[in-house]
Amino acid sequence: MKLISWNVNGIRAVLKKDFLDILYTLDADVFCIQETKAQPDQIEVDCKDLYPYxxxxxxQRKGYxxxxxxxxxxPxxxxxxxxxxxxDTEGRxxxxxxxxxxxxxxxTPNSGTGLKRLDYRMEWDKAFTEYVTSLEKPVIICGDLNVANEEIDIKNPKTNHKNAGFTDEERNSFKANLLKHYKDSYRTLYPDKVEYSWWSYRFHAREKNAGWRIDYWLVDPRLWDKVEDSKILTDIYGSDHCPIELDLK
Structure with missing residues (x-):
């Protein structure tokens, strides 16, 4: 079973690029998207032959x-x-x-410029963990979690130490909440590999590969024997993030 997750940073924007070609080429069983920035009446993704569901x-806020x-x-x-x-007002x-x-x-909510949403982010981490751990079946979580867990997951850890996504508070919260219950599939399989899933649009960051690994497939330990591979598809463009893939037996 092939699962894909991608923060597209605007579904309407990527639909004007090669999104449909990428969708069909990757041919995943399930394709998850974050940061759609659209209402249902604003888009139509013409792929019902591949994805009928x-x-x-x-x-509630449009474009967000x-x-x-x-x-x-x-399902x-x-x-x-x-x-x-x-x-539940932000469609997350x-x-x-x-x-x-x-x-x-x-x-996952970004703590924002000046960490103005950091307190809310801490509340979110606890609430989301409480929700996923309340589900009866083993859980697989994917998406943009807006945190680089360790220094290996970010190009410039020292200069970003107090920036949203790499603060001590966010990293400690990630460990104390989600990573307490689920395995980071990519880092478990590749403890020393350096790849990123997000690059700023500024300063030619992607050309320089000055990125962050903030997109994850987290897997319930009860399902770990089903995991074949966890990949970061860095050769796919169209967003400031690239897709990530989880392969299951």
Missing amino acids: QYMNSA SGTMIFCKKE LSIIYGMNQPEH VITIEYEDFDLVTVY
Whole structure:
């Protein structure tokens, strides 16, 4: 089973590029998207022959946040959000249920310029962890988690130490919450490999490969024997993020 996750930084923008070609070329069983920045009536993704089942969770605020999932096989159930009204206005979470596991795609809130949303981010981390650990089946989580866990996951750790996504608070929260329950599939398989999944649009960061690894496939330990590979598809363009892939037996 092939699973793909990609922060597209605007579904309408990537639809004007090669998104459909990428969608068909990758040919995943499930394709998860974060940061759609669109309402359902603003887009139409013409891929029903490949993905007859499409689910979208949009933010109340137009042009902001949002998630989407394309599936070949119909899920047993779908949950939009976390059943927590204080956290469910920005369209950040979709959960689909299959026979053997629940798959959750998430676009974690960014702490923002000047860390103005750091306190909310800390609340979110606890609330999201509480939600995913409450699900009955083993869980696979994918998406833009907006944190580089270790220094190996970021090009310039010293100069970014107090920036959103690499503060001690965010990294410690990631370890104390999600990583307490789930395996970082890429880093578990490749403890010393240096690859990134996001590059700033500024300063020619992608050309210089001055990036961050902030997109993840997190896997419940009960499913770990099913994991074949976890990849970062750095050769695919169209967003400031690249897609990430999880292969299951």
